[in-house]
Amino acid sequence: MDKIQGIITYINGPVIKAKNMEMFKMREMVTVGEKRLIGEIISIDGDIGTVQVYEETTGLKIGEKINSTGKPLSVKLGPGIIGNIFDGIQRPLNFIYEKSGGFISEGIGLASIDLTKKWDVVVLVKEGDIAKEGSLFATVQETPLITHKLMIPPGISGKIIYAAKNGTYDLEEVLLKVDDGKTVHDIKMYQEWPVRTPRPVKKRMPIEKPLITGQRVIDTFFPVAKGGTAAIPGGFGTGKTMTQHQLAKWSDADIIEYIGCGERGNEMTEVLEDFPKLIDPNSNLPLMNRTILIANTSNMPVAAREASIYTGITIAEYFRDMGYNVAIMADSTSRWAEALREISGRLEEMPAEEGYPAYLPSRLAEFYERAGYVTTLGNDEASVTIIGAVSPAGGDFSEPVTQNTKRFVGAFLGLDKKLAYARHYPAINWLSSYSGYLASLNSWYKDNVSEDFMNLRGQMLKVLQEESKLLEIVKLVGEDVLPDEQRLILEIAKLIKIGYLQQNAYHKDDTYVPLNKQYRMLRVIKLFYDHANETIKKGIPISKVKSSQLYNDILKMKYSIPNNYKNEFDDFENQISAYFDSLIEAYEG
């Protein structure tokens, strides 16, 4: 077998060029040089090929060789992914740790899930059955929470001519032989899939269900949908990572995948230390049992940062294909865009806006398009939800990555520097954020929370909008000159802002609030508002309304009424009504 090798002629950081490359394929994975660094071919021009290298190129020399692997950049999909942490090209960081110690060195070679690990397999088919692509043939209990469903890989269908018995197998053992009439396919516990190609589904379905996050400002005001997309833009320190961690902890997806793309090492360590201790409210098992981590931190090679997004989304699609609702947190998509820019710059491509390549919008669109609510090849309903953090330069949302992301996402949760400075958390700005999913989720909220939930939401948002107009006036003349009805709006807005929108991620109960409590809290605020309005209309001064202990009780009901409340809200509502009744009585009487 004569192996064709490329010969390196040019080295510039993560971008290298080689000659003798005409037999290589575009997007093929290659090994580079004596250290066998991992790379991917990103262009071929005559016999010159350009390779982006996923490891440090320090020490590489002109004349060293490039070897083909014969396949595109791919991931191995099988048991062993959940609870694990991988780098941008799916190499387990624990494996790298064992090989190279605390600091990551180059030339470690390719690795992915552990193929020698044995799993208990329950086989669900027998010889003679017909296997269709995407259909379930066996299960493995991957974690106490997640049953890994082994599926016939896309593109393969036929008659099963061999099926293994229930038992313990490693990932390389053949579990099934499928004869499609021409070829006999060996099916193992894992499949391989090229990361830049979306995995097929049967059909896309309309979006109808919210991703419940337990975060009031999101669930109530700007809901994210299962199968939908959301962006969280914000300057440094405004709370993107915190918000994403909160969603990773508490949202009601079956599987969470957290992609640390060009961000801090300590943030990944934090997840690794905390998640095994945190208990999922639905299953009472540690959250790590449903979490997958991809980490390509800011100081790791920039090309692998570019790949990490695709590695992540492909793994998510694979679990979706099993019928799971998967949610991806990508922190931060801006670092991914910058990786594109850096590689593009080294290729001397013509830059478009702010040095980003002209294909930035199409890459962003392709990524967010891989989210969706679908019917899988195996006929399950499942979804991939994408929530991407965006880190605008200078905190200015008019920059290209924020603007282009805005075009392709359904919900926009804009973080506000001023709110963050005042430690109003989450610092999601209620005036500039939006969710495009309100209409499609309306009936879900009606059926599952309450008939009037969306209505209440609208009224409360209106109070906030009016407040912002009034504040413009207050800035010029002070609050005292406003009539009492308008001052009441300011007071109610304060109740909403402090009592409802502010949510302390570090408080043991407030960190996650179920929808029915969110609804009852809103109702209390509304009830107070209605009564107060009526009182003021009767000429009772606003000071009477504001000075009541009830006002402060509402501010603190998020802490004082437990998440599994019983009569507390009923009692509280009665108390409010009674107070105002007696106030009016005293005044009129």
Add this chain to the structure above:
Amino acid sequence: MNIIKEYMQLDKIEGPLIVLSGVDNASYDEIVEIKTNSGIKHGKVVQLHNDKAIVQVFETTSGMSVRDVSVRFTGSPLEINLSKDILGRVFNGIGEPIDDGGEIFGGVKMDVNGRPMNPVARRYPRNFIQTGISAIDGLTTLIRGQKLPIFSGNGLPHNQIAAQIVRQAKISEEEGQDFAVVFAAMGVKHDDAHYFLKAFEESGVLERVVMFLNLADDPVVERIITPRCALTAAEYLAFNHNMHILVIMTDITSYCEALREISSSREEVPGRKGYPGYLYSDLASLYERAGMMEDSSGSITQIPILTMPNDDITHPIPDLTGYITEGQIVLSREIFQRNIYPPINILPSLSRLMKDGIGEGYTRDDHPAVSSQVFSSYSRVQEVIALSQVIGEDELSDIDKKYLEFGRAFEEKFLKQDFDENRSIDETLELAWDILSILPKSELDRIDSKTIDAHYRG
């Protein structure tokens, strides 16, 4: 057998770059030695194309000619020699001793570029470092293993604050655990370097300080190496010798300017304000070298100092720094002009790691709520000030007047302190309660009633 080839001619000299051809066997990133009439210079390979090598020279290229040179490729990246003897020593920006202590012998050679720390090998930082400065300890708490920069401006007292931290900080609290300070100066004035030297001397830590000095009149390109030498020394002491290391790096702005200069002489596509598109990744390769690791009880805490051009926090240097570091301490010219030291504007300041290092069992149980309340109330003060400038202070409502009073007390009693005033965390939190008690109880919406009852004055 290794024959070391010498190249006697250059194709071109352009700014800090030289180009040679006919080169074989050169490797990317390796160090070259350039003999010139005026002595030996060093550089590193930044691009290779067929037989051509582009080398970035650390020292100045002025006076160099394309002939009278001899270039030798060393075959390895830039390494410095390290042993515990570096404590108390002074090096230049590329790690060569410049005091009269001679070479470092018998140590280990380490690549100054370092390698990324594996996230699974990190230990999450959780230990509070008391600096004795109320604004920092109370509101932007420093944690051991954190990277917490000072965002300053020209003429603001960032050096004093850093010196005060060095003098007062309890970097290591365990008995017998060693600590040291690593100091990296990039493009700073002689005066400033001297100031630090004196400050280290006065606080009696001089023999525990390792200095790497690239001063304002030293070669610009050398500046790229200086923090890397310093951080390599820090890693060596922290992880090979289990010491707690505080790294002060100043001025990151000069560092970034050097990077911009090299980038533009390489004709790279510029990003914002002419800084290279990889400025984020480059800065990350410095800042991410802070932290703690499994298998070692040492730590690296970084306090980088940068001067914001035009005091503009959205300028790429503070902006990208803030996106990488674990918070920032922001100085304000306006507060400085009112004669308040330290002139820290707490609102844009932040310590991201304080959440896990304060409260019960760490500092005091009321700490998280108190700090949150001070931030919230002080931000309200700013609104009231703006309003009072429009309608006049007399027209303010009673509660707004209370906020003004609170704001003044905050700055005069809590924020302001002497350069040699060292406050314990208890003193700091008690001061916070003193000033919060100016506001009526009902305004303290971030603190639960039990805590209020326990601490509220009056």
